[in-house]
Structure formats: C-alpha cells, structure tokens
Amino acid sequence: MLKVDQLSKDFGGLQVIRDLSFQVADGERRVILGPNGAGKTTLFHLLTGVKQASSGNISYAGTDISAMDAVGRASIGIARSYQKNNLFENLTIRENLMLAASAATGKSNWFIRDASLHADVKTRIEETAEMVALSDQLDMMVNAISYGNRRQLEVGLALATKPSLLLMDEPTSGVGPAMIDRFHHLLDSLPRDITILIIEHDMDLAFSIADRITVLNFGEKVFEGTPAETRGNATVRQIYLGEAK
Amino acid sequence: MFYQTHLRSIALILALGFLAIYASFGSYFAREIVVEITILAILAISLDFCAGFGGMVSLCHGAIMGIAAYVFTIMGVKLGWPSLPSATLGLLAAVLFSGMVGWVTARTSGIFFIMATLAFGQMAYTFFFKSRWLGGDDGMGGISRFDLSWLGLDLNDALVFALLGVGVLFLVYVVASILLRSGFGRVLCGIHSNENRMQAMGVNTAKHKALAMACSGFMAGMAGIIAAQHTLYISPELLIWTVSGEVLLVVILGGIGTLVGPVIGAIILIMMKHELSNYTDYWHMIVGVVLILAVLAGGRGVYGQIEVWLEAFFKPQAPKEPKEPTESKEKEQDLA
Amino acid sequence: MDASFWLLQCLNAMQYSMLLFLLSIGLTVIFGLMHFVNLAHASLYMLGAYFGISVSAMTGQFWLAFMLSPIIVTCIGAVLYFTLIDRMRGAGPMNQVLVTFGLIFVILDLVRLGWGDIALGLEAPAELSHTVSFWGISYPAYRLFIIALGLVVMISMWVVLRRTQIGAMIRASVENADMAASLGINVGRLFFLVFCFGCALAGLAGVAAAPIFSATTTMGITILIPTLIVVVIGGLGSLEGAITGSLIIGFLETFGAVLLPSLSAVLTYMLLAAVLVFRPQGLIPARG
Structure with missing residues (x-):
C-alpha cells in the first residue's frame, strides 16, 4: 500500500503541494486528475524521490520511504514513465x-x-x-x-x-486516438499485482481504467472517489471537467 | 553500446600484427617506436573507455599514468621493493587516484568535467614537479626492468620488450572489451546516453562513473608501468596536461567509441611524428593541423570513418523503414 | 617581514592579478556568451607579446607597439573566428577543446618559425623605466603602470557592461541568447564583436607583459592554466567572477610562493578542486 501523509512541497514560498494525504491499495488503478499547474507532476517527483518534500511522509509497503533517494526508491520497485520522452x-x-x-x-x-x-x-x-x-x-x-x-x-x-508500483505521467500525451486505444488495451492487460498511479488527460481513458480517482487543484486534494462519484461531483465538474469540455 | 564486431577484431589483429612484425624485422629504433606506440595505445584505450563509452572526457590521463610510474619507481628505487609488488602498488595508486577523481567529479559534466580533471591532473603534476625527494623536475632514474628470466625472457632485449608491450596492449584491449560488454559496461553506455533515466531505474550513477574511472585508471596505470620500464627514467613530464591532450587527440584521430580506433590512432600519430621529425623541426604544427582537420571532418576518426563506409558497403540493401536520409546517421550512432 | 615586504608582495600580486584579469575576462565573456572554450586564448597573448616586440624593434617606439599589437592580434582572432570558432560553436566542449588544442600547436610552431626559439625581451618605455619610491619601498614604474592599466580596463568594462546599451545586450545574450535574438539583438554580430574584443585584450596583456617577462614560446601554455582556473573559480561568463578569481589566484600564487613555497602550487589546484566540487557554478556565476 502506498500511503501519502500530509505531504507539502514549496518552491521559494510557492506551495505546489499542500497538505496532501491519500492512500492507494495494492493492485489499484488510481488516476490523478487536475488542471495544469495542479501539482500532479510534482507529486510524482516527490513519490519517486527526485525531489524531497518540504514536510509530510510517504510510506510504501509498510516502510517509511520519505528520506530515501530516487535510486533507493527505484530499487524497491517504484518505476515511472515520463510526460516528455526520456x-x-x-x-x-x-x-x-x-x-x-x-x-x-x-x-x-x-x-x-x-x-x-x-x-x-x-x-x-x-x-x-x-x-x-x-x-x-x-x-x-x-x-x-x-x-x-x-x-x-x-x-x-x-x-x-x-515494478510493483508504476507511476505513469500522461502516457498518451500528444498521441492520436488510435494510439490512445492501444494504451487502453495495454493498461487493461497489465497484471493486477502492479499498483498504478496515472496522470491522464483523456477523460474516456481515465474513467474507464480507474478504480478510484484523486482530483488535485492548486496542490490540494479536492476530491477522491470512484469514477462514477467523480463524474457526479459538482466541484470537480466546475474546476476540471467544466474547464476541459 | 559496445560490440566486438568482426571488423573490429580484424582491425585489432592487423594493427597488433603490424606492430609485432615491425618490431621483429625492424631496427632497434623501430622497436623503440613500437614500445612508444603500445604505451600511447594503452593510454588511448583507457581514455576511450571512459570518454567514448562513459562520456567522461578526462584531461588527467597523463597524470594517472604518471602516478603509476612514480609509485612504481618510488617503491622500487627509493624503498628497494621487488619489481612485481612495486608495479602492483603503482597500479593500485593509479586506480585509487582515478576513482577518486571520478567520484568527486561525478556530478559535473561537459566543460566542467574537463576542467575538473585538468585541475586534478595538474595538481598531481605540480606535486611531483615540486617534490625534491622525488627529484623535482629532473625526475628519477635507476629503474630496472622486470626479471622474467624464469620464463626465459630477457626484457633488456629491445625486441622482447617490444613484443611484451604488444602483448600487454592486447591484454588491456581484452580487459576493456570484456568490461564494456558486461552488465557494468552496458549500463555505463546507458549513463552516457541518459544519466537521469538510468538513475530513475535504480542505478547509482555516481558510484558507477567512479568505478568506470577506476577501471580506466587501471589501464592507464599499465601504460605508466611500461613507460617507466621502457625509458628506465621518469620525470613530471609524463603527467603534464598536454600529454592528456595528446591522448585525446589519438582517440579522436583513430575513432572515439570504437576501442580499436585508438590503437590505430596511436600508430598513426607516433609514425607521423617520427617521419616528420626527420624532415622538420615543426611537426607539432602538422599534428595540430591534422587534429583540427580530424574534428572538422566530423570527428569520427580514421577507423571510425572506415567502419561507417564498410558497414554501408556490406549492408547495401535498404531496410524496410523509409528512413533513408537518417540511415547513415543511425549507423554511426549504432557503432558508437 | 615588515610592512614594506607586505606592500611589495601586494603590489606584485596586484600586477599578476591584473595580467590574469586581462586574459580571463576575454575568455570568460566569450564562454558566457558563445559557450565556447578557447584554449588558444593564451596563444593570442603570446602573439601579442611577439608582435609587440617586432613592431617596437622596427619602429623603435614602444607606445606604437602597444597600440598596434592588440590590433594585429584582433585581426588574427577575426580570421580564426570565421574559419574555426564560429563553425565549432555548437560542436560540444570536447570538440572545442580539441580544435583549440590543435590551434595551440599550430600557433606555437608558427611563432617558433617566425621568431625562433630564443627568449626575446622588450625594453620598458623610457618614461616608465625608472622606479618610484613611496612608503619606504621603491617599485618599478612600469609595473605600477600595469596595475593601473588593469584597473582602468576593469572599471571601463564594468561601466560598459552595466551602464551602456551594448552592455545590456551582452548581458541579455549571456542570460539567454535565443531570447535576446528574438528581441532583435543581432547575436551573431555581437558574438563576433565580443570575440574580437577578447582577442584585443589578450594581445594587450601580451605586449604589456613583454617588458616584465621576456617573450618565450612557452609563455602561452604557462599562463593558460592559471587563466582557466580564474575563469572556473570566478564563474564562467561573469565579469565580477573574473575580477574576484584573478585577485584570488594572483594573491594566492604570489603569497604562496613566498610564504609556503612547498605547498603554493598545489594550493591553487586544491582551491579549484574545492570550488568545482562544492560550487561548480563558480563563486560569482553570471546567471542566478
């Protein structure tokens, strides 16, 4: 289980992640939604240890990994794909x-x-x-x-x-509909023992693969729930879906 | 990524064969040249290992070689140790120095890495230059060659020494190619290509780079031991930064990232030097012009260019992908 | 070691610092602007000295040599710019180091061909060949002149970079060349001008140094390493960095040589290593 507890990150006074707490169960598909600048990629940086949090804790599989560096976290099975090809x-x-x-x-x-x-x-x-x-x-x-x-x-x-925990940062960024279908297929076919956190902008894909969805706005968690709950939530519609559609 | 292709094996055999034949049938002078070539070639392989494959363009390889030579000489001449333990300690000193440089500079890259290695190299040079106990700028003599009479070999014979040098060169090449093909070497190439991603996949790249420099230091140390045994005299001149610059020149001239290219580069440079110095006192200028031209011509080097041509010649059929314009470029990078 | 000893050493250190400054400022601004490492910069310094000696020998006039030599060196720099430097700008540090390393060889042998292997001297001009006495010491007037020259260049560089249009353009291009180009700055021409100016200062340093150290074929290589150290310690591309770096190295080497002769040379390299490890961007980097 991935457990994020009261995580904060500021860059020179600017709070990019604010008091963020959430848990992801083993094998879960968790989609992170949020408009640009919501702190999604920063969250991934903090989870993979590329950047260190200003405060708060991250624990994975029962151990506190907050102080572990990127190499250490990679070696306990946390992997990541990038938004820009790397x-x-x-x-x-x-x-x-x-x-x-x-x-x-x-x-x-x-x-x-x-x-x-x-x-x-x-x-x-x-x-x-x-x-x-x-x-x-x-x-x-x-x-x-x-x-x-x-x-x-x-x-x-x-x-x-x-990996046992896979963080995917907008895998479908910049690709066409046919390729999005391929990714959909790929995500469906991944073994269930991999826990997946995915930042995704394609709503159809996001809603169809997610077990649960966490919505971020200005570095804060504004909502968390199943895809159906997310769809029905007024705040989410206003800050995110309203803006996207 | 490194592959010991047939072409590379052939080129290596031809180069080593040429050296062996040149030494066997040539004069005393030819044998001296062969030893000079082997020393430079070993040093160039060592630099190609870290610069061509690990992306660490070092300007302290002369110093690494010099440190091995100095420690070997200090142990043997000043402290009277037998030659084999002295040589081992010399190699160890080179490995430690080089690994230390790699560790300290692991987070720098590009011109900062070049400057940092230049600084560490000059530091070692100045240390030996200023040290009265070690003869200062006069250096030290009194070195004797390994006693291999139990093998029936007399190293004071110029031919035996030259052939042994060629043998060591072959050995160093084999060590370098095994290291480069191992998991360690593959990952080293990965770090050169994309250090950040390699870290994200769980590789401690700083440790890896320091180890690579240490391995390279071992090879450079071999060159130092042979150099000391060759001239039976050492001076701080071995460590000066222009020596490292010349080694880099050899690597570029032969073909960086090909491992066998540097051997060919060393043959070309030393032969050219000796031929030119018969005719003119100003051969440095010609070497400089050749270097500039080699870089301007694309920096692939003599062997690197031949490799590209031959690969293109033997695989003329266009691959299925409609990527003709970039094809030659892919090949060249494939070989690197 | 009384007060006059310290004063004397301070003046020596200042004079060495100023020479280093004249060389490093060109190198550092060229790097900051063009991301080009010109190892042959110090060879231009050597050319400055030799041309100064030749002009002076031909005309018998030191001051004419003092003016002409930087101009000749600048012309050579301009030729190099169009044949090599401009072409190598995007070629990566290793290729730049190699090409300019090759240039060092070429210029070295050209100097040997032109002037021979023996050291050549240059007389300080008559009006500066005396010594000046003050505060209990006497010091050669020509060396004081070098210190003054360095300070004048330093101050005018500062004024130009901080207070003029072209200075603002240079700073903007050091900050971000693409952005500067999109603001309508002719970056190519700016590069060329700055490169030429750097060459002129190297030539000036050469001819100014000739009466103190005689001109030899190794003078370029000898001063190259301290100059590079100044540039790296100060921070590539920064005027303040070059000033600070020159003063640090000038004083460290001068006082090291008299106070800790056995350690002095290694000290400089240890300082450089420490800077590279703990503050790789240099003490006063050009970019925040």
Missing part, C-alpha cells in the same frame, strides 16, 4: 529495454558477464516488447522510430524494471 535516444529499442532490465536485476554490477545475453534479461526484453507492441522493431534506433512508438517505449522502460 529515452536512450542513440540506442536501439532492444538496448533500451536491456538497460532497464539489467538495472532492475542488479546486472549493472556484473563486470564480466554480458547482461544482454542473460536468459532472464532476454525474456524480459521480449515480454516487455510484446506488452508495449514493439516486438517487430526491437533493433530500430530510438531516434528513428515514430513519436507514438516512443511513447510506448517510454512506458516499456518503466515496465521492464518489473
């Missing part, structure tokens, strides 16, 4: 996935054996490529594939580390 541009898709798989399985400390030849790593590359539908392009250079494929790889890099 890939290994001059390497192939296979090499990208191989790096993720080696990093997550400690093969970065192998000084003699070639991690890319290891059976575990190989199957993981193939499985992940299958999941994100990139199997037939494994040997393409990342800087030569389409934007949509890169979005898929972005998620693939996070998946290849076999």
Whole structure:
C-alpha cells in the first residue's frame, strides 16, 4: 500500500503541494486528475524521490520511504514513465529495454558477464516488447522510430524494471486516438499485482481504467472517489471537467 | 553500446600484427617506436573507455599514468621493493587516484568535467614537479626492468620488450572489451546516453562513473608501468596536461567509441611524428593541423570513418523503414 | 617581514592579478556568451607579446607597439573566428577543446618559425623605466603602470557592461541568447564583436607583459592554466567572477610562493578542486 501523509512541497514560498494525504491499495488503478499547474507532476517527483518534500511522509509497503533517494526508491520497485520522452535516444529499442532490465536485476554490477545475453534479461526484453507492441522493431534506433512508438517505449522502460508500483505521467500525451486505444488495451492487460498511479488527460481513458480517482487543484486534494462519484461531483465538474469540455 | 564486431577484431589483429612484425624485422629504433606506440595505445584505450563509452572526457590521463610510474619507481628505487609488488602498488595508486577523481567529479559534466580533471591532473603534476625527494623536475632514474628470466625472457632485449608491450596492449584491449560488454559496461553506455533515466531505474550513477574511472585508471596505470620500464627514467613530464591532450587527440584521430580506433590512432600519430621529425623541426604544427582537420571532418576518426563506409558497403540493401536520409546517421550512432 | 615586504608582495600580486584579469575576462565573456572554450586564448597573448616586440624593434617606439599589437592580434582572432570558432560553436566542449588544442600547436610552431626559439625581451618605455619610491619601498614604474592599466580596463568594462546599451545586450545574450535574438539583438554580430574584443585584450596583456617577462614560446601554455582556473573559480561568463578569481589566484600564487613555497602550487589546484566540487557554478556565476 502506498500511503501519502500530509505531504507539502514549496518552491521559494510557492506551495505546489499542500497538505496532501491519500492512500492507494495494492493492485489499484488510481488516476490523478487536475488542471495544469495542479501539482500532479510534482507529486510524482516527490513519490519517486527526485525531489524531497518540504514536510509530510510517504510510506510504501509498510516502510517509511520519505528520506530515501530516487535510486533507493527505484530499487524497491517504484518505476515511472515520463510526460516528455526520456529515452536512450542513440540506442536501439532492444538496448533500451536491456538497460532497464539489467538495472532492475542488479546486472549493472556484473563486470564480466554480458547482461544482454542473460536468459532472464532476454525474456524480459521480449515480454516487455510484446506488452508495449514493439516486438517487430526491437533493433530500430530510438531516434528513428515514430513519436507514438516512443511513447510506448517510454512506458516499456518503466515496465521492464518489473515494478510493483508504476507511476505513469500522461502516457498518451500528444498521441492520436488510435494510439490512445492501444494504451487502453495495454493498461487493461497489465497484471493486477502492479499498483498504478496515472496522470491522464483523456477523460474516456481515465474513467474507464480507474478504480478510484484523486482530483488535485492548486496542490490540494479536492476530491477522491470512484469514477462514477467523480463524474457526479459538482466541484470537480466546475474546476476540471467544466474547464476541459 | 559496445560490440566486438568482426571488423573490429580484424582491425585489432592487423594493427597488433603490424606492430609485432615491425618490431621483429625492424631496427632497434623501430622497436623503440613500437614500445612508444603500445604505451600511447594503452593510454588511448583507457581514455576511450571512459570518454567514448562513459562520456567522461578526462584531461588527467597523463597524470594517472604518471602516478603509476612514480609509485612504481618510488617503491622500487627509493624503498628497494621487488619489481612485481612495486608495479602492483603503482597500479593500485593509479586506480585509487582515478576513482577518486571520478567520484568527486561525478556530478559535473561537459566543460566542467574537463576542467575538473585538468585541475586534478595538474595538481598531481605540480606535486611531483615540486617534490625534491622525488627529484623535482629532473625526475628519477635507476629503474630496472622486470626479471622474467624464469620464463626465459630477457626484457633488456629491445625486441622482447617490444613484443611484451604488444602483448600487454592486447591484454588491456581484452580487459576493456570484456568490461564494456558486461552488465557494468552496458549500463555505463546507458549513463552516457541518459544519466537521469538510468538513475530513475535504480542505478547509482555516481558510484558507477567512479568505478568506470577506476577501471580506466587501471589501464592507464599499465601504460605508466611500461613507460617507466621502457625509458628506465621518469620525470613530471609524463603527467603534464598536454600529454592528456595528446591522448585525446589519438582517440579522436583513430575513432572515439570504437576501442580499436585508438590503437590505430596511436600508430598513426607516433609514425607521423617520427617521419616528420626527420624532415622538420615543426611537426607539432602538422599534428595540430591534422587534429583540427580530424574534428572538422566530423570527428569520427580514421577507423571510425572506415567502419561507417564498410558497414554501408556490406549492408547495401535498404531496410524496410523509409528512413533513408537518417540511415547513415543511425549507423554511426549504432557503432558508437 | 615588515610592512614594506607586505606592500611589495601586494603590489606584485596586484600586477599578476591584473595580467590574469586581462586574459580571463576575454575568455570568460566569450564562454558566457558563445559557450565556447578557447584554449588558444593564451596563444593570442603570446602573439601579442611577439608582435609587440617586432613592431617596437622596427619602429623603435614602444607606445606604437602597444597600440598596434592588440590590433594585429584582433585581426588574427577575426580570421580564426570565421574559419574555426564560429563553425565549432555548437560542436560540444570536447570538440572545442580539441580544435583549440590543435590551434595551440599550430600557433606555437608558427611563432617558433617566425621568431625562433630564443627568449626575446622588450625594453620598458623610457618614461616608465625608472622606479618610484613611496612608503619606504621603491617599485618599478612600469609595473605600477600595469596595475593601473588593469584597473582602468576593469572599471571601463564594468561601466560598459552595466551602464551602456551594448552592455545590456551582452548581458541579455549571456542570460539567454535565443531570447535576446528574438528581441532583435543581432547575436551573431555581437558574438563576433565580443570575440574580437577578447582577442584585443589578450594581445594587450601580451605586449604589456613583454617588458616584465621576456617573450618565450612557452609563455602561452604557462599562463593558460592559471587563466582557466580564474575563469572556473570566478564563474564562467561573469565579469565580477573574473575580477574576484584573478585577485584570488594572483594573491594566492604570489603569497604562496613566498610564504609556503612547498605547498603554493598545489594550493591553487586544491582551491579549484574545492570550488568545482562544492560550487561548480563558480563563486560569482553570471546567471542566478
């Protein structure tokens, strides 16, 4: 279980996250909604340890991880995909996935054996490529594939580390309807033992995959509930849905 | 990402074969040149390891080499240790210094990394330059070569020494290529490509970079031990920053990020130097012009360029993707 | 060690600091503006000294050499700008370091070809060849002149950068070149002007230094490292940084050499290492 307790973050007096508390159960699909500047990406920075909270606590699987750095949090199974593609541009898709798989399985400390030849790593590359539908392009250079494929790889890099908690920052940002369908399919097919937090702007996708939805506005939690409850809530409609539609 | 392609194996065999033959059938002078080439080539492989694959363009590799040579000489000449333990300690000193530099500079990049390594290198240079006990700018002599008579080898024979040097060069290449193909080396390339993402996937990149510098320091240390054994005399000149600059030149000239390119770069530079110095006193200028041209020509280096051409020649069929304009670029990066 | 000793050393340190300042200010502004590391900057300093000596020898007039030499060096700088520097601007630090490293070799051998390997001297002009006595010490007038020259350049640079239109343009471009370009500043021309100005100051430093240290083929390489250290310690691209850095290094090296001769040289590098580790942006960075 991921437990966020009274989390706050300020940048030079500006409060980006304000007294935020919520819990995500194991295996849950939690969608984070909120207008631009609501602090969603900052929340992800705080959860992954890229930035440290000004106050408050984060605990995951029963341990307090507030003081843990990004590397430490990644190694206990928290993975993240980025809103802007953050890939290994001059390497192939296979090499990208191989790096993720080696990093997550400690093969970065192998000084003699070639991690890319290891059976575990190989199957993981193939499985992940299958999941994100990139199997037939494994040997393409990342800087030569389409934007949509890169979005898929972005998620693939996070998946290849076999996370138990996956934070996805707008996986469908900038892609067309066909690709959104693919992502929908991908999210549906992910094993239920992965807990997923997802920032998503596509309402249909968000409402159909979410178990629960947390709505942020100006760094504060303004609502939390099931998709149906969220749809019916007046505040949410006003600050978010009203603005979007 | 590093792959020991057939082309690279062939190029390495040709280069080492050439050195061995040149030493075997050449004069005493040729053998001296071969030793000079092997020292520079080992140093260049060591720099290519961290600069070409890890993105750490160091300007202190001369100093790392010099530290190994100095510690080896101090132990052997000043303290009278046998040569093998002295050499081990020299290598250890190089590894520690280099790893320390890598650790301290792990959070800097680009020009700041270059400047930082320049500073650490010059610090070591100044230390030895000013040290009266170690002979200051006069350096130290009195070094003797390894006694390998139990193997039936006499290192005081120029040919034996040159061939052994070529052997060590081969060994260092093998060590570097194994490291680069290992999980560690792959992740090192990943850090070069995108350090931030590598961290997000749970890799302690600072530790990784420091370790990579330490490995590189081991190879540079090998060059230092051979250099001390070669001239039987060392001076702070070994550590000066222009030596490191020259090593970087060799790496670029041969082909950065190819591992075998630096060996070829070293052959070209030393041969060119010796040929030119027969005709003119001003060969530095020609070296400078060659360096500028090498960078202006795209910075792929002699071997790097040949690799790109040959790859294009042997794989002429256009791949299924309609990406012709970027194709050559992809290849070059693939090889890097 | 009485008061006059300290005064004397302070003057020596000031004079060295001013030379470092004349060199580092060009280097640092060029870096801040163009993100270009010009290792050959110190070679231009060497050229300044040699051209000064030649002009002076031909005409017998020190002050003419003093004026002409920076102009000649600037012309050489302009040629370099159009043939190499401009082309290498986006090529990344490693390629820039390599190309300018190559240039050092080329300029070095050209100087050897033109002037030979022996050290050449330059007489200080007659009106400054005496010594001045004050507060119980006597000090060469020419060295006081160098200190004054450095201070004048320092103050006029400050006035230009802080109080004039072109200064505002330079500061805006250091801050954000793209933004400056979109505000209608001709960034390319500005780069060229600043580069030339940096070369002129390097040439000036060279000819000014020639009467104190004689001109040798190694003078460029020798001063390059302290100059780079000044730039990095001060903060790349910053005028105040260059001033602070020059004073720190000038005083540290001068006093280190007399007070802690065994440690002095290592001290400078330790300071640099400490700055790089704890404050990699430099003491007074150009950007907040």
